[in-house]
Amino acid sequence: MPEFALPDDLAQLLPDDGSRRVLEVAPPAGRLVAPDPSMTDSDDTAADRPVLWMSARPVDGKVWSAFRAQHPRSGLWPLLLLHDVAYGEDRPWADGELTHWPVAEIDRHDAAGFMAAEWASWAEGGDGDDQGFGLKHLEPFGRACPGLAPAPAITGDPSEVADRFAEQMVGRPAHLGLVAAERGADALTAMGWLGPVNHHETPPLSAMLRSWEDRFGVRVVSVGFDTLHLSVAVPPTTLREALHVAAEHFVFCPDNIGQGHPDGTLRSYAEQLVGVNSWGFWWD
Numbered sequence: 341m342p343e344f345a346l347p348d349d350l351a352q353l354l355p356d357d358g359s360r361r362v363l364e365v366a367p368p369a370g371r372l373v374a375p376d377p378s379m380t381d382s383d384d385t386a387a388d389r390p391v392l393w394m395s396a397r398p399v400d401g402k403v404w405s406a407f408r409a410q411h412p413r414s415g416l417w418p419l420l421l422l423h424d425v426a427y428g429e430d431r432p433w434a435d436g437e438l439t440h441w442p443v444a445e446i447d448r449h450d451a452a453g454f455m456a457a458e459w460a461s462w463a464e465g466g467d468g469d470d471q472g473f474g475l476k477h478l479e480p481f482g483r484a485c486p487g488l489a490p491a492p493a494i495t496g497d498p499s500e501v502a503d504r505f506a507e508q509m510v511g512r513p514a515h516l517g518l519v520a521a522e523r524g525a526d527a528l529t530a531m532g533w534l535g536p537v538n539h540h541e542t543p544p545l546s547a548m549l550r551s552w553e554d555r556f557g558v559r560v561v562s563v564g565f566d567t568l569h570l571s572v573a574v575p576p577t578t579l580r581e582a583l584h585v586a587a588e589h590f591v592f593c594p595d596n597i598g599q600g601h602p603d604g605t606l607r608s609y610a611e612q613l614v615g616v617n618s619w620g621f622w623w624d
Contacts, residue, residue, distance in 0.1 A: 364410055398513040420512075424565045441542060455488060456485050479607065502561055599624060
């Protein structure tokens with residue numbers, strides 16, 4: 341198969357360490373995206389540095405899969421970039437509604453520690469009934485954080501599951517995004533994605549995603565203005581397992597439970613996780 345040296349624009353995303361980066365598929369037409377100056381710290385010395393490359397036209401899941409397969413050699417993780425008409429066609433990608441975060445910031449966070457701290461913060465805030473969502477909705481756990489769910493044995497191929505999921509998203513027009521990152525979990529921080537900003541900054545969520553990649557064979561496939569779509573190679577197979585996973589989803593994205601289901605309970609949310617090979621998140 342022929343090889344293509346990384347085009348100059350894509351090469352700008354990668355550190356200048358002398359490593360040889362190649363592609364086996366020529367990228368479509370596209371452009372670099374840098375954060376809008378208003379979204380970065382005024383003292384940021386890398387304010388003009390691009391964080392993302394975006395294709396000029398929408399692509400399908402097969403294109404995503406082709407670049408996913410090349411990631412070990414290219415150093416670029418692919419994303420299907422969704423455009424939500426409710427927020428405007430250009431947001432957040434073409435508008436540069438992104439920021440700069442060093443990937444090293446992820447290392448300051450631990451998935452188990454983040455979960456415990458977030459759960460404790462919610463428990464200390466009271467039962468939340470005045471907001472229509474309280475500790476009773478988190479049964480069987482309530483105030484007691486259950487910690488991270490045990491890691492099941494990964495028997496399937498996470499890459500194959502991710503490729504199938506990407507192809508299932510063909511009904512949602514998406515541009516191809518390429519981000520310099522060692523793994524999909526890091527790509528969201530590396531690109532300065534601000535989708536969860538009303539609840540969390542992105543680096544601690546990348547730490548959770550790293551843990552999910554390791555334990556459940558999760559792969560980051562698609563991202564929108566305030567949405568995230570993951571493939572899952574090893575989903576929970578029982579309601580008991582799903583409840584434990586749902587507790588992790590609660591600290592990762594409270595809106596999924598509090599606003600995403602008719603009765604807003606962890607149990608009803610968990611029922612929809614059993615045996616399902618994808619997880620979706622939305623932050624209000």
